[in-house]
Each structure stands twice: as C-alpha cells, then as structure tokens.
Amino acid sequence: MATEHRIVVDDLTKRYGDVVAVDQLSFSVEPGRVTGFLGPNGAGKTTTMRMVLGLVQPTSGRATIGGRSYLEIDEPTQVVGAVLEASSAHRGRTGHNHLRAACIAAGLPMTRADEVLDLVGLAAAADRQFRGYSLGMRQRLGIATAMLGDPGVLILDEPANGLDPEGIRWMRELLRGLAHQGRTVLVSSHLLTEMQALADNVVIVANGSLVRQGSVAEVVASMSHAARVEVRTPEPERLTELLVRAGGVVETGPTLIVAGLTEQAVGDAAFTAGIPLHRLATQQADLEEVFLELTHGKAGIR
Amino acid sequence: MTPSDRLRRVVRSELFKLRTTSAWWQFSGAMVLTTLVLAIVGGVNARTALKPFAEYVQIRTHGRFHGATVPPEFLSRLRGDWVSGHSAVTQAVTLYSANQLIGLLLVCLLGIVLVTTEFAQRTATSTFLITPRRGTVVAGKLITAVMLAVVAWFVTTLISLTSGVLFLHGAGHGTQLGYWGVDRSVLLNLVAYILWAIFGIGFGALIRNQLVATVSATILYLVGAGAAGALFDLLNSYVLSATWVLGLQVIAPAVASQVMISPTSLFTGSPPQWVGAAVLIAYSALFIGLGLRRLRRSDIG
Ligand SMILES: Nc1ncnc2c1ncn2[C@@H]1O[C@H](COP(=O)(O)OP(=O)(O)O)[C@@H](O)[C@H]1O
Numbered sequence A: 001m002a003t004e005h006r007i008v009v010d011d012l013t014k015r016y017g018d019v020v021a022v023d024q025l026s027f028s029v030e031p032g033r034v035t036g037f038l039g040p041n042g043a044g045k046t047t048t049m050r051m052v053l054g055l056v057q058p059t060s061g062r063a064t065i066g067g068r069s070y071l072e073i074d075e076p077t078q079v080v081g082a083v084l085e086a087s088s089a090h091r092g093r094t095g096h097n098h099l100r101a102a103c104i105a106a107g108l109p110m111t112r113a114d115e116v117l118d119l120v121g122l123a124a125a126a127d128r129q130f131r132g133y134s135l136g137m138r139q140r141l142g143i144a145t146a147m148l149g150d151p152g153v154l155i156l157d158e159p160a161n162g163l164d165p166e167g168i169r170w171m172r173e174l175l176r177g178l179a180h181q182g183r184t185v186l187v188s189s190h191l192l193t194e195m196q197a198l199a200d201n202v203v204i205v206a207n208g209s210l211v212r213q214g215s216v217a218e219v220v221a222s223m224s225h226a227a228r229v230e231v232r233t234p235e236p237e238r239l240t241e242l243l244v245r246a247g248g249v250v251e252t253g254p255t256l257i258v259a260g261l262t263e264q265a266v267g268d269a270a271f272t273a274g275i276p277l278h279r280l281a282t283q284q285a286d287l288e289e290v291f292l293e294l295t296h297g298k299a300g301i302r
Numbered sequence B: 001m002t003p004s005d006r007l008r009r010v011v012r013s014e015l016f017k018l019r020t021t022s023a024w025w026q027f028s029g030a031m032v033l034t035t036l037v038l039a040i041v042g043g044v045n046a047r048t049a050l051k052p053f054a055e056y057v058q059i060r061t062h063g064r065f066h067g068a069t070v071p072p073e074f075l076s077r078l079r080g081d082w083v084s085g086h087s088a089v090t091q092a093v094t095l096y097s098a099n100q101l102i103g104l105l106l107v108c109l110l111g112i113v114l115v116t117t118e119f120a121q122r123t124a125t126s127t128f129l130i131t132p133r134r135g136t137v138v139a140g141k142l143i144t145a146v147m148l149a150v151v152a153w154f155v156t157t158l159i160s161l162t163s164g165v166l167f168l169h170g171a172g173h174g175t176q177l178g179y180w181g182v183d184r185s186v187l188l189n190l191v192a193y194i195l196w197a198i199f200g201i202g203f204g205a206l207i208r209n210q211l212v213a214t215v216s217a218t219i220l221y222l223v224g225a226g227a228a229g230a231l232f233d234l235l236n237s238y239v240l241s242a243t244w245v246l247g248l249q250v251i252a253p254a255v256a257s258q259v260m261i262s263p264t265s266l267f268t269g270s271p272p273q274w275v276g277a278a279v280l281i282a283y284s285a286l287f288i289g290l291g292l293r294r295l296r297r298s299d300i301g
C-alpha cells in the first residue's frame, strides 16, 4: 500500500487572474496516518485539493496519487475517496438513491450503498430526500459517497464544518481508524484545535505557499522560539531588568512570562545575580500558537 | 476498463438519476398532455380544412355573414387558406406530427436540464470525481438524451397517429399511411427529436445556468420562427427583394426543423427538406463542440 497510496504535490501553482491561489506548492502525504492540511481562509487548501482530484487545472506543476494523476487512474473511486463540499447531492433525491447512482457510475455493486450507509450511521435517514438533511447528515453522506469504492486514499475538505461536538468526535474516530488500517488521510481545516487531536502530520500553508510540513511534534518543537518561560520570584523588578538586558521580552504579573530566552538562560542569569526563583518552567507551545505565529500577517481574505 | 464500459456506466447512471427525481414524470406528463391537446386541436382543424369550400367558409365565419355575402377580399383569403390545407396528405402530415410542436421543445429542455442540473444542484464535483473525463460524461449524457428522445418520439407519435387516424379515417379521408411523403415526415420527426435533444445537451454545456439556458432556449424555439419570418419579410420588402432572402429564415432552428419534416412548401422560398436537416445538424454539432470545449477547459468547484 505504501507508495501506491502516497499523495505527491509537486511545484503546484494556480492563478486566477492576478490572484495566485496556490504558489509553487510541494509536499507529500504518507499512508497510515492522518495528515492535517492547515491554513487560514484563502490559503489555497481547497484549490490544492481540487487540483489533486483533477477538478481544477493547475497553471503549472503536477499532483499525483501513487505516481499517477487522478485522470490517469483507471478506477478512481476505488483508489481515492473525496469529500469536498457538504451540499453535493440533488436536493430532490434520497440519500440512498444518490449512493446507488454513484455505484452505477463507478461500476460498483449496489449493495455498497447499504454498506456505507451503515458505516456512517445514516441508514435511518437513507430514504429521505437530501433537501431535508442537516449539515451533519450531509457530511455523513459525503463520507459515505467517498467510501463507496473502499479507497486507500481519503481527501476531505473541512469535514468538521457544521458538525456538532458529538459529530466531530465521531469523525475523528472514523478518520483515525481509517488511517490505522493503512490508508492515506488528508484533512484540511482552518480549525487548529481540532487538528491537534486528530492529525499525526501537518502541512501548513499560507498565501498558497508551504510554511511547514512534518509531524505535529516536530512542527511544534521546531518553533522553540515560540516557547515561553514562566518564572516566579520574590524580586520580580530586579529579575525583569536583568532579563530584558539579556535580550528577553518580559510580561510582568504575579508570574513573569519570558519570551526570547530559554529556561536555562533565565535560571543561569538569576543564579549569577543571586535572585531566588520559586518556579521556573517552559510553557510548551501548542499547535494553535505555532500556527498563528507561522501564518502571522498572512491570514485574511485576499 | 474500456471507454465503452465507462460510457455504459454513465448512461445507466444518468437514467437512474433521472428516474429518482420528479423530473421524469414532469417531462413525461408534459409530453403526453401537450401531445393529446395538440392532437385533438389538430384533428378539429383538419376536419374543417377538409370540408368542401362552402362549408369551410361557414365554419370559419361562424355564420356571421348568414344570408349576406362575405366581403370579397376576406373570401379570397379564406380560399387561399382552404386551398393550401384542403389536402388529406397535408392534414395527415400535420396530424401525425402534432406531437412535434411542444415535443421538440421538451426534448431540447430535457437535454439542457441533464447538463445544467449538475451545476444547479452542485453535483458536478461528485459526477466528475467518479468519471473524471469530461468528454465521457458529456457523451454519456448525449446518449441518454438521444435514447429518451427516441422513446419520447415513439410514445407521442403513437398518440398523434392514433388520434390522427381516428379523425381522418372518421371523416372519410383514409389514413394516408403508406404514402411515402406522410411516412417520411413521421420518420423525419424522429430525426428532429434526436437533433433537438443533442442541441439541448450542447446548449446546456455552453450556457450552464439552468434558468438562463431553459428560458433562452424556450424563447428561441417559440418566438424564433416568427421572428425570423418577420425579419426576412422585412429584408425582402425593404432591402433586397428576392425569394431566396425569404428562404434564409431557415437559419432559425425552429424553422429548420419544420422545413425538415414538411414534404410541402411551408412558405414562399422555403428550401428543400435536406436544407432544414443540414441547418439543424450544424447547430447541434456547433453547440456540442463549443459546450464540450468550455467544459473541458473550466474548473469545477
Ligand atoms: N474560482 C476562483 N476564481 C477566482 N479566485 C479563486 C477561485 N477559487 C479560489 N480563489 C481564490 O484563491 C484563493 C485560495 O482559495 P481557497 O483554495 O478556497 O482557499 P482555502 O480553501 O484555503 O480557504 C483565495 O484568495 C480565493 O479567493
């Protein structure tokens, strides 16, 4: 399954007139884990995913799945499943018939429709028209459609949108389970807290360009300068003066929060000056902070 | 998997999709109902036209000139109408293709809807994920539309034939079936159904916005013939007086399809039937070509 289900984005660029939606983007997505595709709104996530799926034509560059472009895959539904937008079934058709029509077009047995309905827990609403579905039910139907061909690769664009906390937990379990089976799972989101609990790897983009790629732990650790040191001392004024002179930025309060200096540097400086410390600890940066820092000033609607 | 397997899947899926929304009974209901109405109206008109002239005048004037004489200019107009319609063959052709007037519009709209629904209902993404080749999707829809056009022609022709035979035979004019001009127009009607379905697919792929495409096609179809007639009449009167100028109105698709199926001349300067067919085929090919090109180049999403 390994290389067969690897997604490779290679120097991909998409321009819409003057807007460069995706700018020479390269990254790869490995099987067997969940990869979070992160970036603020307008970063180019949707455009990238649509290019990977052959729906949007790149201005330049190439995206492949298992070495082939989406158009070159003989039975694409049996290799890649995608959930791109919540509302993508005919409003007057039942969920069940939507899936059956997809089975026919994909050359799959009709029984797959029933199987995926059970998989996503939508069997009870299967014979209702799509127009009556809640956003959460639409997302489930989207996932069911993606799972019809039992694909080794899953690509989901903001699947948590519109889901309630229970739905989000369900989605997380499902995607983690699918990755655990060895599938490649690429999930985009602008909601980072959700990603930290879900993703093994992250690809962070801003302004259409890659900002960072790696495991969640690596990316967080690589941002050591984002880490801050908490210090408590009976002599806050003296210590603050000392740390500022050493190049730190200090937030005063009952506990001093020091940025720009390591725990070790703070401890050594206090020791040399003979200032007692009652607490010295590094606040580990979380993904949210890393993300905000990495994409700082690049967010916003372009 | 061969290209023909791919195509077969798309066609089967399109037929299934059509069956699982209200679209199919709306279309078939409209098709059957309008054919019935037009067949009956046509039958009544045919029987009037086939009456002897004296009776014809009575009916057309609703007895308004009872006892008095009909004004001569009006009488000569009536005579002109009577002469052109007083032929069992002409009436048979009209009756047996009574399904055509609205039927062609409906198959054209069906073709348009088959394509534009993908955008109106935002199912295009899903469709092109399953069948990434845009050309295969369009070809599948084309085949589906043609199949449905054949079925629509068959069912509605059955209705107009039955009703037409009842009227004609009942009025003592025989069925006129077996006369090649009549049979041929029924068969050419089938060609018209197929061409309008293809026309609709191309039109839909080109225009894509369902409302704009259906409304403009309806206007083009219903008003196009009259507008073209009036336009070329004006040209003929004020710019260039020649019979062939009048014949040019065949460039309106609605006129072309009438010219194609009619064994008798429809208007002064009306070109031969094959010209109508050629014009309709040219439009269908043009719209399919342009529509496919637009779809191939565009981004879905
Ligand atoms: N069809 C389009 N036409 C013009 N601009 C587009 C189109 N699609 C996306 N864009 C622009 O490209 C940029 C990236 O959009 P998108 O890929 O949707 O970002 P994201 O999914 O990360 O929010 C945005 O600036 C957006 O306005």
Ligand SMILES: [Mg+2]
Pocket: A045, A046, A047, A157, A158
């Ligand atoms: Mg997006």
